[in-house]
Amino acid sequence: MPLPDTAELNALAARARAHAELFALPLREQNWRGSAGEFAGSGVGSSLDFQDHRSYVPGDDPRHINWQAYARSGHYTLKLYREEVRPVVEILCDVSDSMFADEGKARRAVELLYFAFASGERAGAATSVILLKGSRWKAVERGAVLNHGWTDFARDLPSTEASAPPNLAEVPLRARSLRVLLSDLLFPASPEPLLRALGRGLGRAIVLAPYATDEASPDWSGNCEFVDTESGALHQRRVDAGLLRRYAEAYRDHFARWKASSLRTRIPLAKVPAAPPFEAALKQEAIPGGALLFA
Numbered sequence: 001m002p003l004p005d006t007a008e009l010n011a012l013a014a015r016a017r018a019h020a021e022l023f024a025l026p027l028r029e030q031n032w033r034g035s036a037g038e039f040a041g042s043g044v045g046s047s048l049d050f051q052d053h054r055s056y057v058p059g060d061d062p063r064h065i066n067w068q069a070y071a072r073s074g075h076y077t078l079k080l081y082r083e084e085v086r087p088v089v090e091i092l093c094d095v096s097d098s099m100f101a102d103e104g105k106a107r108r109a110v111e112l113l114y115f116a117f118a119s120g121e122r123a124g125a126a127t128s129v130i131l132l133k134g135s136r137w138k139a140v141e142r143g144a145v146l147n148h149g150w151t152d153f154a155r156d157l158p159s160t161e162a163s164a165p166p167n168l169a170e171v172p173l174r175a176r177s178l179r180v181l182l183s184d185l186l187f188p189a190s191p192e193p194l195l196r197a198l199g200r201g202l203g204r205a206i207v208l209a210p211y212a213t214d215e216a217s218p219d220w221s222g223n224c225e226f227v228d229t230e231s232g233a234l235h236q237r238r239v240d241a242g243l244l245r246r247y248a249e250a251y252r253d254h255f256a257r258w259k260a261s262s263l264r265t266r267i268p269l270a271k272v273p274a275a276p277p278f279e280a281a282l283k284q285e286a287i288p289g290g291a292l293l294f295a
Contacts, residue, residue, distance in 0.1 A: 002100055003155070004110060009148045012107065016114035019278055023287070024295040025119045026206065026268075027087050027178060054078055057175045057202055088174050089120035089127040092198075094166055094183035095154040096133050102212040104274035109182060109210045111278060116180045116208075117145055125178075132183070134160030135167040165189035168197040179205040185254075186215075191261040199267055206291040207262065207269040216251060220244060 004012065056065060056076035066077045093113050100106040113129070120127030129140040129150060136157050140150045165187040173179060179198055185191070185207075198205045220239040237243075255271065262269035270286035286292040 002103070002106065003151050004107060006148060008107070009110065009151070012111045013114045013118075013146075013148075015278065016111055017118045019111075019115050020118035020122045020295070022279065022295055023115070023119070023282055024123065024293045025089060025116065025125075025178060025180065026204075026290065026293055027089070027120075027123050027125060060175060087120075087123060087125040088177035089116070089123075089125040089180065090173055090177045091116045091120070091127070091129045091180045091182065092166070092168070092171065093129060093131055094133070094181070095131045095157060096160065096162075096164075096166075096187075098162065098186050099184055099210070102214060102274065105184070105210050105212040105215075108272060108274040108278075108281070109184075112182050112208050112210060112272060114145075115278075116182065130171060131157065132166035132168075132171070133157040134164035135170070136160070137167070137171050162186075163188055165194060168194050173201055173203060175201040175203070177201075177203050179203050181205060181207045183207070183209060184211060184215075185209050185258055188254075191258045192265065195261055195265040195267050199265060205267045207258075207267060208286060208291060209258075209269065209271045210274060211271055212274045217248065218244070 003009075054077065056062075056078055060078060064078050069075070069077045091113065093109075099109045117127055117129060128142075129145050131138045131140060131150065131154050133154075138153050138157060140153060144150045144153065166183065168181075181198055195205070195207075198207075221244075222239065224237055224239050225234055258269055268289050268291035270282075270289050270291040271284075272281050272286060273284065274281075276284075282292055287294065
């Protein structure tokens with residue numbers, strides 16, 4: 001897995017912190033629950049300012065279940081109090097080899113990871129990173145993000161089939177968190193089940209998909225040698241105008257399905273090109289589509 005070296009990782013992280021002063025994750029569009037912080041929310045706390053009830057969601061503290069209501073109705077509910085809360089941001093980073101097959105795309109993927117982390121921390125959110133590769137996942141501590149140790153964890157995750165999607169249904173997500181999925185989405189799985197798994201537990205989510213011009217609009221011609229990014233296997237293929245046209249149509253249809261599913265699930269999805277400067281890349285889809293905001 002060809003990841004940037006330490007010097008470049010330091011530079012990308014520094015630029016990401018600067019970008020986090022210009023752009024922000026959409027955190028203020030939701031009430032939050034959690035430990036004390038700067039965001040007003042609908043969490044369960046020690047305040048005596050009673051607000052409402054809501055249904056129990058897996059991940060909630062069972063100590064705050066209204067047992068009297070349960071005895072009457074047989075349904076778990078929580079008492080809600082107004083408190084100052086801290087948002088929760090969970091960054092789910094796809095580290096399958098296709099994310100790093102192109103040098104520019106690899107830099108943009110890493111830049112998005114550091115930007116999302118810096119943006120979460122700048123907002124005072126409890127921010128964490130989970131690496132995804134097919135059915136495997138690895139939670140990363142804050143220090144391993146700051147010192148780039150996450151790259152070692154990414155390399156250590158076992159190889160997987162190129163067609164294997166991230167197993168979002170098995171990843172432990174905190175209730176009502178903001179989930180940021182960073183993935184090129186280059187797997188054939190149906191998008192809607194994955195997006196619904198991403199938004200479970202009353203969470204909100206956004207998807208940022210880095211891509212390279214060469215994969216979106218390749219200029220292949222004649223006898224070409226292709227490499228399976230996950231297995232490293234080589235195979236020869238003659239590319240003519242008809243094959244190139246079919247590839248372009250399949251690529252467009254693939255992302256059209258993702259866009260349609262993102263609208264149905266109300267999860268903003270933005271493709272982020274590798275070539276332009278970071279600010280210009282975000283202004284193409286991420287800002288207009290509501291995946292990110294101006295700070």
